[in-house]
Amino acid sequence: QFVxxxxxxxxxxxxxxxxxxxYNPKQMAIRERVFNTIIxxxxxxxxxxxxxxVFELKETLTGKYGEDSKLIYxxxxxxxxxxxxxxxxxxxxxxxxxxxxxxxxxxxxxxKVYRRDNPAMTRGRYREFYQCDFDIAGQYDGMIPDxxxxxxxxxxxxxxxxxxxxxxxxxxxxxxGMFAVCGVPDDxxxxxxxxxxxxxxxxxxxxxxxxxxxxxxxxxxxxxxRIGEYVSLQGGMDLAERLLQDHRMSQSKQACxxxxxxxxxxSYLQLFQVTDKVVFDLSLARGLDYxxxxxxxxxxxxxxxxxxxxxxxxxxxxxxxxSVGSVAGGGRYDGLxxxxxxxxxKVPCVGVSIGIERIFSIMEHKAEVSAEKVRTxxxxxxxxxxxxxxxxxxxxxxxxxxxxxxxxxxxxKKNPKLLSQLQHCEESGIPLVAIxxxxxxxxxxVKLRVVATREEVDISRADLIAEIRKRTSEA
Amino acid sequence: QFVxxxxxxxxxxxxxxxxxxxYNPKQMAIRERVFNTIIxxxxxxxxxxxxxxVFELKETLTGKYGEDSKLIYxxxxxxxxxxxxxxxxxxxxxxxxxxxxxxxxxxxxxxKVYRRDNPAMTRGRYREFYQCDFDIAGQYDGMIPDxxxxxxxxxxxxxxxxxxxxxxxxxxxxxxGMFAVCGVPDDxxxxxxxxxxxxxxxxxxxxxxxxxxxxxxxxxxxxxxRIGEYVSLQGGMDLAERLLQDHRMSQSKQACxxxxxxxxxxSYLQLFQVTDKVVFDLSLARGLDYxxxxxxxxxxxxxxxxxxxxxxxxxxxxxxxxSVGSVAGGGRYDGLxxxxxxxxxKVPCVGVSIGIERIFSIMEHKAEVSAEKVRTxxxxxxxxxxxxxxxxxxxxxxxxxxxxxxxxxxxxKKNPKLLSQLQHCEESGIPLVAIxxxxxxxxxxVKLRVVATREEVDISRADLIAEIRKRTSEA
Numbered sequence: 001q002f003v004x005x006x007x008x009x010x011x012x013x014x015x016x017x018x019x020x021x022x023y024n025p026k027q028m029a030i031r032e033r034v035f036n037t038i039i040x041x042x043x044x045x046x047x048x049x050x051x052x053x054v055f056e057l058k059e060t061l062t063g064k065y066g067e068d069s070k071l072i073y074x075x076x077x078x079x080x081x082x083x084x085x086x087x088x089x090x091x092x093x094x095x096x097x098x099x100x101x102x103x104x105x106x107x108x109x110x111x112k113v114y115r116r117d118n119p120a121m122t123r124g125r126y127r128e129f130y131q132c133d134f135d136i137a138g139q140y141d142g143m144i145p146d147x148x149x150x151x152x153x154x155x156x157x158x159x160x161x162x163x164x165x166x167x168x169x170x171x172x173x174x175x176x177g178m179f180a181v182c183g184v185p186d187d188x189x190x191x192x193x194x195x196x197x198x199x200x201x202x203x204x205x206x207x208x209x210x211x212x213x214x215x216x217x218x219x220x221x222x223x224x225x226r227i228g229e230y231v232s233l234q235g236g237m238d239l240a241e242r243l244l245q246d247h248r249m250s251q252s253k254q255a256c257x258x259x260x261x262x263x264x265x266x267s268y269l270q271l272f273q274v275t276d277k278v279v280f281d282l283s284l285a286r287g288l289d290y291x292x293x294x295x296x297x298x299x300x301x302x303x304x305x306x307x308x309x310x311x312x313x314x315x316x317x318x319x320x321x322x323s324v325g326s327v328a329g330g331g332r333y334d335g336l337x338x339x340x341x342x343x344x345x346k347v348p349c350v351g352v353s354i355g356i357e358r359i360f361s362i363m364e365h366k367a368e369v370s371a372e373k374v375r376t377x378x379x380x381x382x383x384x385x386x387x388x389x390x391x392x393x394x395x396x397x398x399x400x401x402x403x404x405x406x407x408x409x410x411x412x413k414k415n416p417k418l419l420s421q422l423q424h425c426e427e428s429g430i431p432l433v434a435i436x437x438x439x440x441x442x443x444x445x446v447k448l449r450v451v452a453t454r455e456e457v458d459i460s461r462a463d464l465i466a467e468i469r470k471r472t473s474e475a
Numbered sequence: 476q477f478v479x480x481x482x483x484x485x486x487x488x489x490x491x492x493x494x495x496x497x498y499n500p501k502q503m504a505i506r507e508r509v510f511n512t513i514i515x516x517x518x519x520x521x522x523x524x525x526x527x528x529v530f531e532l533k534e535t536l537t538g539k540y541g542e543d544s545k546l547i548y549x550x551x552x553x554x555x556x557x558x559x560x561x562x563x564x565x566x567x568x569x570x571x572x573x574x575x576x577x578x579x580x581x582x583x584x585x586x587k588v589y590r591r592d593n594p595a596m597t598r599g600r601y602r603e604f605y606q607c608d609f610d611i612a613g614q615y616d617g618m619i620p621d622x623x624x625x626x627x628x629x630x631x632x633x634x635x636x637x638x639x640x641x642x643x644x645x646x647x648x649x650x651x652g653m654f655a656v657c658g659v660p661d662d663x664x665x666x667x668x669x670x671x672x673x674x675x676x677x678x679x680x681x682x683x684x685x686x687x688x689x690x691x692x693x694x695x696x697x698x699x700x701r702i703g704e705y706v707s708l709q710g711g712m713d714l715a716e717r718l719l720q721d722h723r724m725s726q727s728k729q730a731c732x733x734x735x736x737x738x739x740x741x742s743y744l745q746l747f748q749v750t751d752k753v754v755f756d757l758s759l760a761r762g763l764d765y766x767x768x769x770x771x772x773x774x775x776x777x778x779x780x781x782x783x784x785x786x787x788x789x790x791x792x793x794x795x796x797x798s799v800g801s802v803a804g805g806g807r808y809d810g811l812x813x814x815x816x817x818x819x820x821k822v823p824c825v826g827v828s829i830g831i832e833r834i835f836s837i838m839e840h841k842a843e844v845s846a847e848k849v850r851t852x853x854x855x856x857x858x859x860x861x862x863x864x865x866x867x868x869x870x871x872x873x874x875x876x877x878x879x880x881x882x883x884x885x886x887x888k889k890n891p892k893l894l895s896q897l898q899h900c901e902e903s904g905i906p907l908v909a910i911x912x913x914x915x916x917x918x919x920x921v922k923l924r925v926v927a928t929r930e931e932v933d934i935s936r937a938d939l940i941a942e943i944r945k946r947t948s949e950a
Contacts, residue, residue, distance in 0.1 A: 020530070022526065022527050022528070022571055022574075022575075023525060025524065025582065028523070028524045029523075043852070043853050044877055044880065044881070044882045044883070045877070045882075045883075045884070046854045046882065046883070046884040047852065048851040048852055049503045049507075050497060050503060051497065052497050052498075053495035053497070053603050054560075054589075054603060055603075073551075074550070074553065075549070075550055075560075076548075076549040076550060076551045076552070078548070078549065078591060085529075085550075099497075100497075100499075105500075107500065112529065114529075116553060128528050128530075140887035140888060141889045144866075144887040144888075145887050148887075151874075268870060271867055271870040271874060273874055376523040377523055391619075392746055395743060395746040395747065399626075399747050399748055402630070403748075407518055407519045408519070408521070409521040412611070412613065412615035412616060412620050412623075413619075
């Protein structure tokens with residue numbers, strides 16, 4: 001499990017009462033960087049964005065999340081319809097498409113969702129958290145949008161530089177077909193599927209998964225062993241080809257449809273040059289009921305990414321304490337929109353959700369351990385004074401700078417000490433100081449000081465704006 | 476009152492059940508432009524940003540909003556503490572400062588707030604809406620941060636190009652001092668203040684305001700007339716100077732403190748070069764209880780900004796149907812943070828809230844009447860094919876483009892018609908098409924088509940990315 005260090009640099013301001021937290025300026029600066037990378041990628045792929053309200057009619061959410069429905073936050077009945085806070089962004093998206101009769105769209109949506117989960121601060125889980133979804137809706141030729149979703153995951157994880165990763169791919173039809181040909185009774189598919197999910201989700205060893213299948217779910221040892229053979233398989237297009245020839249698998253039309261699509265998917269992934277990270281993994285099951293085709297999940301594989309604090313490591317296996325788990329996941333859900341259409345008209349969809357909260361935590365942790373100075377403002381220059389009674393002159397100068405688009409600050413004091421002005425720059429990472437003094441005013445210049453090097457040069461007022469732009473253009 | 480036109484181009488998707496709405500991609504594109512302008516301004520002035528949860532403990536909100544408390548949305552009691560959706564961003568900000576013992580910060584916060592108001596779609600009012608706040612907290616020399624807030628309003632309204640505007644300024648202490656010297660009993664200050672507020676807020680004529688004061692609030696005619704003389708006054712620094720000499724006003728220490736600060740404020744506003752739009756207006760009262768000093772409000776003055784639809788104009792005075800009301804407001808609130816501190820430690824604050832929803836509506840309306848084509852994506856180039864069976868070649872090319880950071884799209888069809896590919900570009904405003912054909916592939920070139928002019932040029936594969944960048948660099 002992922003463990004977040006508790007320290008003062010990026011202290012989580014945790015409201016124990018509600019399982020929520022405030023984000024301080026340092027966290028917001030990191031969050032903005034992550035969002036910018038992700039949104040740039042979505043826009044590069046031509047996505048639009050939409051927004052939906054934070055609450056939906058209670059009935060919109062009913063029956064969509066299975067057992068997890070108990071985690072939905074309801075609003076108090078203060079008259080009017082019963083409302084609930086959104087639980088994810090996928091159901092509101094499907095409701096939006098059906099309500100507006102939209103049959104094709106490529107959209108992203110970044111917003112907060114709400115779950116009455118048992119908040120576990122140390123595992124980075126909150127009752128209020130961001131989701132970051134990209135989905136392609138429409139009737140298109142097979143696997144092209146699906147492959148683009150994986151390309152997007154590959155681009156985002158590469159750009160965020162989180163360390164090495166793998167994208168596991170499977171297909172609901174392959175899982176169902178496999179269960180059928182192994183001899184699992186139809187009514188046990190979902191239940192067995194959720195047991196298989198534990199191989200991946202909580203790294204349960206096969207022996208324990210098998211025990212659960214036999215002892216709790218009532219499968220015979222033989223059936224369980226057959227499943228065990230399949231779910232240990234990993235590969236690429238070659239594995240899909242082999243399984244299409246497999247004497248048992250080939251008997252399931254469903255499985256064959258899934259396997260052919262995996263083959264087609266890999267052919268597109270080759271063109272997208274992302275097969276290095278993608279693996280066809282028959283143990284990937286993913287919990288949500290609404291998936292109908294391909295499913296996928298990205299995991300970070302670099303063990304060192306986020307070391308656990310010393311206390312947590314005691315007694316815990318090293319592998320577990322350093323694993324960071326899933327950072328993206330998704331799949332195809334061709335039936336969900338139809339549930340909101342009065343005539344049941346279907347709109348095929350495929351999408352991916354970036355595990356943004358986990359990524360924030362990793363980025364915050366990286367900033368901590370590298371002792372990186374995270375800037376919380378973008379101020380380019382501080383307008384300062386070397387003597388007293390220069391407030392008016394400073395306000396005149398900063399007006400020129402603001403009006404020219406320069407990001408600038410001045411202290412809200414009539415007569416601040418030069419030292420305290422310089423200290424403020426050091427603390428907040430402001431690279432330049434424009435210092436006014438009696439002599440400079442007489443000479444029509446400004447003393448421009450580079451905070452990092454303490455170098456000072458006199459710049460004429462006419463050249464100041466260009467000089468500040470030049471010296472801060474990389475920033 | 477501001478009236479929003481109902482039409483198909485930017486149709487408001489209104490959920491009558493909950494008084495909320497979805498934002499479609501066109502609305503989101505406009506919203507993003509507005510946010511970018513505002514956030515750039517906040518950053519230019521050195522602001523950090525924070526975020527707080529959508530719900531607060533119910534008790535945090537209790538007793539902060541007076542009568543309006545009945546509009547607070549409560550969550551259902553599902554165990555645990557009682558929670559409410561935030562009603563504004565100011566109270567959570569004050570709670571955040573007190574909780575984290577922060578004594579100075581300059582921050583902006585853009586987020587949704589919730590009010591169980593009677594939703595009135597035609598007046599652009601919703602139960603879920605954005606607030607967009609900038610605040611400066613800290614013990615500083617008088618009126619410097621206050622003046623910066625007005626500078627910020629001036630910059631934002633100028634850059635958004637919404638038409639001419641005025642920023643009205645007053646001070647709570649001047650109002651209270653005025654009431655005292657006019658003979659209003661102490662216990663009627665708030666009540667009379669809210670009557671004065673109607674002069675500005677709902678453009679009630681003085682005669683009606685006077686009637687309310689005399690008949691409903693029990694003032695004598697004489698006292699009301701004295702107030703009437705003052706609240707008709709408008710001016711600048713000169714008016715503040717005159718009132719400091721006024722035989723009645725000069726008797727109130729409070730009023731004099733407020734008037735001196737108005738003078739100081741105007742001296743800074745002169746340096747900031749924004750006095751052209753700022754007017755000292757003694758009728759400005761603003762409703763909220765927590766203001767302790769300067770208050771201000773920006774209004775658009777251009778009558779033509781948003782014409783009302785024909786139905787609404789019938790029987791309504793022309794001035795009323797075209798007024799767009801307040802687009803920004805704020806003031807100084809030095810006591811609020813202390814309400815959340817166990818020891819009552821005060822943190823002086825001054826801030827401004829941009830009326831972002833009203834601005835969205837105006838921008839949407841402008842886009843409608845100008846028939847401006849609002850692009851909802853930023854795609855620079857569409858990768859298209861002139862013949863069949865070129866999907867693989869297209870995917871190979873678009874991979875190169877994406878990996879070079881070019882925003883590009885391809886149709887999710889194996890063999891789309893060239894015409895339908897070109898039509899998609901016209902509809903979504905994509906400026907360039909990179910067309911692949913058998914001949915182009917043989918020649919190692921791509922046919923680059925400019926959608927607007929239909930001009931086509933062959934570009935070698937090696938030069939394509941540079942050529943696309945060059946041709947879309949203005950966009």
